[in-house]
């Protein structure tokens with residue numbers, strides 16, 4: 277598709293955890309979005325940081341090359357390169373950051389640093405060719421649930437966000453993955469629990485729910501309650517997991533969703549905001565999607581649920597954030613170093 281010389285073309289780079297991704301967007305329209313996952317971690321039951329950064333080093337050039345080729349643009353048309361500066365695994369972030377800096381220097385184009393969490397939220401603004409999509413109007417509330425974060429955010433503008441609730445310990449994705457590990461499921465367990473839960477009874481077993489005031493989350497108590505429950509039942513019946521796998525998954529998923537939904541409903545009530553969005557890896561969960569849609573109907577919310585490909589880590593969300601920062605002239609310097617921990621505000 278032909279562009280014009282006022283178009284802004286951003287190359288986005290994402291390498292915060294175990295996915296190496298590169299994307300090209302023209303203004304807010306996605307031209308390509310390549311993601312290369314890393315299977316090396318499966319044997320360890322979780323992401324091994326050193327292995328992740330080595331895999332990023334192997335993947336980054338082929339992934340960027342493919343993203344540029346598939347976008348149909350020439351490398352000289354790229355206006356700026358946006359990269360995930362954090363939060364994430366430091367070694368992984370270093371690979372994307374170093375690549376982006378080198379690319380910007382070589383092509384003499386601006387460098388844009390992106391907060392990974394802001395990227396997840398702004399994934400809602402990525403436009404796809406021939407896909408009709410209503411974007412959320414401001415202000416809206418975003419439930420951001422991933423392997424590393426669980427937050428409720430007020431989004432006042434593309435680059436104006438405020439966290440009004442967040443986890444004080446584990447993230448929702450961690451609760452899914454760690455509990456999955458307890459019952460012998462491979463990493464990442466979230467999608468497998470989702471699949472098994474479809475065949476089970478969500479009310480079969482009860483697990484502890486946190487009693488935290490305000491809008492903050494906590495998942496560590498649930499994780500411990502799950503661990504002790506499985507340990508006690510296995511002591512009585514060594515086949516307990518095998519005989520009840522679907523019910524265990526359905527009940528665990530139900531509890532996590534209940535915890536998430538309670539605070540989303542409270543946030544909507546307290547702020548009076550009825551445009552609600554969800555983002556991050558856990559937003560791929562079918563039970564959570566259904567619970568949000570049910571609540572939307574009951575409370576008259578306008579609900580925004582992203583396409584599956586924009587829920588987990590991807591560079592399209594980094595490129596779109598880069599686009600909005602480009603419009604505001606927010607550029608990074610070659611001194612920018614990655615950060616492993618950072619909140620939105």
Ligand code: KG4
Nearest residue numbers: 422423424449464466557558560561588589
């Ligand atoms: O956003 P993401 O790809 O990475 C982070 O930035 O953390 O999220 C990964 C998390 C993992 O914990 C994974 O188990 C979870 O998202 N996840 C799911 C589902 N798909 C991915 N959790 C529950 N149900 C799913 N369908």
